Amino acid sequence: GVCVCLDDVRVSFEDGQRQALRGVSLTIGPGERVALCGPSGAGKSTVLHLLAGFIHPDQGKVTVDGNEPDPVRQAAWVGQRPHVFAGSLADNIRMGEPQASDDAVRTAARDAGVLGFASQLPQGLDTPLGERGYGLSGGQAQRVALARAALKQAPLWLLDEPTAGLDPDTEEQVLKALERSATTGATLLIASHHPRVLEWAQRVITIQNGQVVQDTGAPHP
Numbered sequence: 001g002v003c004v005c006l007d008d009v010r011v012s013f014e015d016g017q018r019q020a021l022r023g024v025s026l027t028i029g030p031g032e033r034v035a036l037c038g039p040s041g042a043g044k045s046t047v048l049h050l051l052a053g054f055i056h057p058d059q060g061k062v063t064v065d066g067n068e069p070d071p072v073r074q075a076a077w078v079g080q081r082p083h084v085f086a087g088s089l090a091d092n093i094r095m096g097e098p099q100a101s102d103d104a105v106r107t108a109a110r111d112a113g114v115l116g117f118a119s120q121l122p123q124g125l126d127t128p129l130g131e132r133g134y135g136l137s138g139g140q141a142q143r144v145a146l147a148r149a150a151l152k153q154a155p156l157w158l159l160d161e162p163t164a165g166l167d168p169d170t171e172e173q174v175l176k177a178l179e180r181s182a183t184t185g186a187t188l189l190i191a192s193h194h195p196r197v198l199e200w201a202q203r204v205i206t207i208q209n210g211q212v213v214q215d216t217g218a219p220h221p
């Protein structure tokens, strides 16, 4: 796991007319499992985008183990709606890691619960998607995204509302798959307002209107 740090971070959009983050400071230690909660528009995705290196702060500093976030290698990203393309299930899992062995793909598929539904398909993990009607449900697609993330063996996992739009049973399956898939010791941040996700996290940081308003894991002053 890595240590992630935001120090008095400000992010604005539209030439400073809108402030998505208004002075956010946070320190998250290696291996912590943190839920970011708060209403829609609070700034949760913006925090994750900063840590992924997709965007940069206007003011303040964002570091991952003391360095600037590296968008390519460091983080495993799981968004709301994973991109699934018309290759096989295995191709979809291997997407970002073309060198991954068949064994590694199989292990990732097993942990993320993809093998469970793949075994019902005529060609298992080699079944082509997007053809002959083999579509994936939202929960299945999300498990493919988790397997994909696991192959990356990233020390930092960033999940942006990964269970949004799923029914409670499917949400539970996805959380269990996440539990099995997450790289051992990885630092994990998950934006969500689902009660089950908040229960699942060790630490809950609440963001409202671009500021941290509560943090169950902050050190006592």
Ligand code: ADP
Pocket (backbone or CB within 6 Å): 013, 014, 018, 019, 020, 038, 039, 040, 041, 042, 043, 044, 045, 046, 047, 191
């Ligand atoms: P959350 O993830 O908590 O729903 P976001 O981080 O997505 O919140 O958004 C925080 C605020 O920043 C919102 O007011 C949103 O409209 C604004 N915002 C986010 N991304 C952009 C963007 N690319 N351009 C303009 N405004 C944005």
Ligand code: ADP
Pocket (backbone or CB within 6 Å): 049, 054, 071, 077, 078, 079, 080, 081, 082, 160, 161
């Ligand atoms: P969601 O499904 O939660 O909307 P996405 O995975 O579609 O999340 O991505 C959310 C945002 O992050 C989008 O604005 C997208 O452009 C950006 N993003 C996602 N993956 C990458 C990436 N690998 N590199 C750069 N930006 C990315």
